[in-house]
Amino acid sequence: MxxxxxxxxxxxxxxxxxxxxxxxxxxxxxxxxxxxFILQPFAxxxxxxxxxxxxxxxxxxxxxxxxxxxxxxxxxxxxAPFLIERSFEQIKLDFCYQGLGGNxxxxxxxxxxxxxxxxxxxxxxxxxxxxxxxxEIVYPASAIEFDTLFRQTYRNPRLxxxxxxxxxxxxxxxxxxxxxxxAIKITDGGNLTIVATGPHLQDALDAxxxxxxxxxxxxxxxxxTIKPLDTELIRASAHxxxxxxxxxxxxxxxxxxxxxxxxxxxxxxxxxSWIGIPDSFIREYRSYQHHCxxxxxSRDGLVRQxxxxxxx
Amino acid sequence: xxxxxxxxxxxxVRMVYNAKDGHIPSAFxxxxxxxxxxxxxxxVDPKNPNWPxxxxxxxxxxxxxxxxYAVLHQCGFLTDxxxxxxxRPGGILGEHPDCTKVPGVEASTGSLGHGFPYAVGLxxxxxxxxMVTNKIYVLVGDGECHEGTVWEAANVANNLQLGNxxxxxxxxxxxxxxxxxxxxxxxxxxxxxxxxxxxxxxxAELRVALDRIEFQPYGxxxxxxxxxxxxxxxxxxxxxxIWHHRxxxxxxxxxxxxALS
Numbered sequence: 340m341x342x343x344x345x346x347x348x349x350x351x352x353x354x355x356x357x358x359x360x361x362x363x364x365x366x367x368x369x370x371x372x373x374x375x376f377i378l379q380p381f382a383x384x385x386x387x388x389x390x391x392x393x394x395x396x397x398x399x400x401x402x403x404x405x406x407x408x409x410x411x412x413x414x415x416x417x418x419a420p421f422l423i424e425r426s427f428e429q430i431k432l433d434f435c436y437q438g439l440g441g442n443x444x445x446x447x448x449x450x451x452x453x454x455x456x457x458x459x460x461x462x463x464x465x466x467x468x469x470x471x472x473x474x475e476i477v478y479p480a481s482a483i484e485f486d487t488l489f490r491q492t493y494r495n496p497r498l499x500x501x502x503x504x505x506x507x508x509x510x511x512x513x514x515x516x517x518x519x520x521x522a523i524k525i526t527d528g529g530n531l532t533i534v535a536t537g538p539h540l541q542d543a544l545d546a547x548x549x550x551x552x553x554x555x556x557x558x559x560x561x562x563x564t565i566k567p568l569d570t571e572l573i574r575a576s577a578h579x580x581x582x583x584x585x586x587x588x589x590x591x592x593x594x595x596x597x598x599x600x601x602x603x604x605x606x607x608x609x610x611x612s613w614i615g616i617p618d619s620f621i622r623e624y625r626s627y628q629h630h631c632x633x634x635x636x637s638r639d640g641l642v643r644q645x646x647x648x649x650x651x
Numbered sequence: 652x653x654x655x656x657x658x659x660x661x662x663x664v665r666m667v668y669n670a671k672d673g674h675i676p677s678a679f680x681x682x683x684x685x686x687x688x689x690x691x692x693x694x695v696d697p698k699n700p701n702w703p704x705x706x707x708x709x710x711x712x713x714x715x716x717x718x719x720y721a722v723l724h725q726c727g728f729l730t731d732x733x734x735x736x737x738x739r740p741g742g743i744l745g746e747h748p749d750c751t752k753v754p755g756v757e758a759s760t761g762s763l764g765h766g767f768p769y770a771v772g773l774x775x776x777x778x779x780x781x782m783v784t785n786k787i788y789v790l791v792g793d794g795e796c797h798e799g800t801v802w803e804a805a806n807v808a809n810n811l812q813l814g815n816x817x818x819x820x821x822x823x824x825x826x827x828x829x830x831x832x833x834x835x836x837x838x839x840x841x842x843x844x845x846x847x848x849x850x851x852x853x854x855a856e857l858r859v860a861l862d863r864i865e866f867q868p869y870g871x872x873x874x875x876x877x878x879x880x881x882x883x884x885x886x887x888x889x890x891x892x893i894w895h896h897r898x899x900x901x902x903x904x905x906x907x908x909x910a911l912s
Contacts, residue, residue, distance in 0.1 A: 367779060387779055395803035398768040405772025409780055428762060433769055437750060437759050
């Protein structure tokens with residue numbers, strides 16, 4: 340079942356904080372001069388709880404921590420490299436070390452802002468945030484995933500990164516399918532586990548027929564919570580299929596692939612493969628789709644990678 | 652006044668001498684300010700450090716923390732044992748203040764340029780929660796004012812009209828060692844702050860400046876640029892020489908204690 344007219348995840352972010360903010364007087368939103376217009380309904384419905392702080396991301400993060408200290412639930416929102424990479428020390432010290440809860444909501448992660456180059460790319464965010472204690476990482480690639488997971492986690496005493504992708508898969512979920520920290524088994528398989536994240540769930544779904552025709556029985560495990568990872572489901576699937584392939588828009592080191600390897604390393608006789616961003620900067624100017632194709636983060640790239648399993 | 656805080660200064664020297672770690676001159680330049688704030692201005696309760704109605708003090712210049720420990724001990728937040736275990740296994744006091752361990756410490760600082768923007772968020776957060784009587788004081792170093800986040804936060808705080816916030820700058824000349832064009836009061840005025848310049852070792856001048864502040868949820872935030880002397884109180888420690896992070900030997904320890912007697 341697919342969703343033919345998906346709502347933008349960023350719009351869902353604005354809609355969700357509006358609804359939650361009406362109910363919870365402790366929700367506050369700090370932005371770095373993006374999404375200003377779509378957040379106006381929140382600003383009007385929740386006066387005094389919306390602040391466009393401007394282009395000063397480290398200060399936004401420190402301020403968010405101070406607001407958490409005052410008993411509020413801060414949401415800090417701007418473009419990924421500026422909120423994560425530039426403000427990393429503020430995240431580490433002001434939130435994580437002090438044990439304060441907050442929510443980082445980013446857009447422009449990985450290479451979503453394809454032609455803007457390295458300044459606006461951010462494909463190490465999971466490695467950075469995941470390395471810090473008291474953190475969680477959520478990667479919702481459909482509107483309902485964001486809405487459900489935000490409501491489940493925004494008040495907890497940890498720092499939660501919500502990485503909002505520009506593109507999304509077409510798989511339709513209900514809220515009952517979505518539980519923080521739990522992966523979703525999309526298909527039952529026998530000899531291949533595909534651990535898919537973000538919009539690349541769609542590549543796995545689109546490749547199913549061809550893979551089946553080639554004799555594969557793919558088990559698609561969709562991961563919306565990167566940290567904490569549902570190692571139980573992944574281990575069970577790997578144990579069954581003996582072959583695991585991970586697709587992620589993240590650099591090799593510290594990404595989901597590393598986490599999956601740690602989860603399954605003691606199973607024995609499990610083949611592992613990975614499609615993501617190699618240990619190099621993306622320097623070419625091209626569209627998001629063309630970046631994906633070049634990296635193999637595509638239906639065809641997935642099929643090619645699976646074929647490589649057969650030759651080993 | 653400085654001479655009245657020689658007991659605190661002795662405590663600071665004893666802690667650093669015993670632990671063989673700590674910044675004596677940086678603590679001496681702020682101890683008079685901290686002692687006055689805790690004695691006369693901060694509404695805090697050592698028996699209930701997280702009292703919701705309290706005022707907040709954030710030591711953004713975290714490396715001056717031995718002065719804060721000495722003052723918190725004098726106020727009753729810390730025990731003699733806490734002081735004795737400074738920088739020792741099992742203790743709660745390290746070379747930078749840690750709010751996850753130390754009662755009365757509101758922020759874990761040490762990396763310069765964090766405590767002030769954090770305090771700006773705290774001031775805004777308390778206003779959002781309609782907690783209009785809490786006052787927020789934050790002390791930054793003049794060297795810390797090299798950090799860009801200090802000026803990001805100064806800009807934001809003025810634009811948000813955080814009238815519940817007072818910054819004290821420890822203007823002990825550290826910044827001018829590197830960048831002698833150091834007109835700090837002019838910078839704060841340019842950022843729109845109500846700026847007062849006082850002798851940071853004069854209780855009378857500090858009290859005039861602190862008494863002037865009309866804390867209110869909305870209003871121009873205040874900065875007190877306090878002219879101080881690094882190592883104030885002991886001539887051999889004063890200035891910007893080798894004593895920034897030096898530990899006195901036995902002879903020097905005796906000389907310093909004698910100078911404070």
